[in-house]
Amino acid sequence: MPSHADDLAVALRLADAADEITTARFLAEDLVVDRKPDRSPVTDADTAVEDVMRGILAEVRPGDEILGEERGGVLGEGRTWVVDPIDGTKSFLRGGPAWATLIALVEGGEPVVGVVSAPEFARRWWAEAGGGAWLARSGAEPRRIRVSAVPSLEDAYVSTTDLNSWVTYHSRERYLALVEACWESRAYGDYWQHCLVAEGVLDIAAEPIANPWDLAALQVLVTEAGGRFSDLDGKPGFDHGTALSSNGLLHDPALALLKQG
Known part of the structure; x- marks a missing residue:
């Protein structure tokens, strides 16, 4: 490389x-x-x-x-x-x-x-x-x-930016289903939550609305820390309007809940 x-x-x-x-x-x-x-x-x-x-x-x-x-x-x-x-x-x-x-x-x-x-x-x-x-x-x-090694949602910390934004741009019920499956939820918001995923402090961060300039730097940070970065449909990339970062182990389980319904 x-x-x-x-x-x-x-x-x-x-x-x-x-x-x-x-x-x-x-x-x-x-x-x-x-x-x-x-x-x-x-x-x-x-x-x-x-x-x-x-x-x-x-x-x-x-x-x-x-x-x-x-x-x-x-x-x-x-x-x-x-x-x-x-x-x-x-x-x-x-x-x-x-x-x-x-x-x-x-x-x-x-x-x-x-x-x-x-x-x-x-x-x-x-x-x-x-x-x-x-x-x-x-x-x-x-x-x-490095990202965390937490293997299951029941032990995970999850964060978002603004709960109200899920009503307008995605589904509050789907995000709350993810929250209920996790151990703890936070709302550190914006860039900080993805940086905390990269540090291993958080395990999952989800955003139902985001722009390319909000996410490009965070994608390389999370992936180089060993994590995974995609939109809320699981498509890799920073320019699809939504974001999900994780330690990698929890990415598919989180997507499964966010895409239900």
């Missing part, structure tokens, strides 16, 4: 630039908040981060495509950088710490580099295809992370 070490270095540089902006704007009294057509919030920090990342990529990877949450773009057939300047904007604007910048490089439709940077948690996760998944926190040395 070809190395993407240089691309990972670029992604980490993008994360550094993003962290500088987001930490400066977090809890700012003059934070500007607007609503997009889908009613989701966007702050001046979101657009500033994406613009800076696009500027860096134009300098160091001028031939690559870019797909971002705020400025758009296309998912090209070649190399495409897929970026979410602030995943968890609702948390960001309410003063909660559970937000992060997501950066992925996709080649031929497959994420090969992923970086998740959560400065308020003092954590950064990253992965390179064939190079494993890693976590650095609080200035400590990076450590390699």
Whole structure:
């Protein structure tokens, strides 16, 4: 498998630039908040981060495509950088710490580099295809992370983002059937739950609605940690509108419940 070490270095540089902006704007009294057509919030920090990342990529990877949450773009057939300047904007604007910048490089439709940077948690996760998944926190040395080895749903921890979203986009009853089959349920939400699957803290994370920029970096992180990543119908990939990440052992049992009815 070809190395993407240089691309990972670029992604980490993008994360550094993003962290500088987001930490400066977090809890700012003059934070500007607007609503997009889908009613989701966007702050001046979101657009500033994406613009800076696009500027860096134009300098160091001028031939690559870019797909971002705020400025758009296309998912090209070649190399495409897929970026979410602030995943968890609702948390960001309410003063909660559970937000992060997501950066992925996709080649031929497959994420090969992923970086998740959560400065308020003092954590950064990253992965390179064939190079494993890693976590650095609080200035400590990076450590390699792995998914859990929990073999049965009755011993599993499951998480989602918002229970109400299952009513609109999938089936609340199906998700609750999965919850009832598991030991414990949580709602860590957004990027964080998939990172926790990669760390082995959670065993399953499910989302009935998600965009490519929400998931590309997380797919390579989870799979390089030994897990499995698909949509809610079991189709591998990050660009099908839904997501299920797991330790692999529990993927098919979870799908069986989510697809019932």
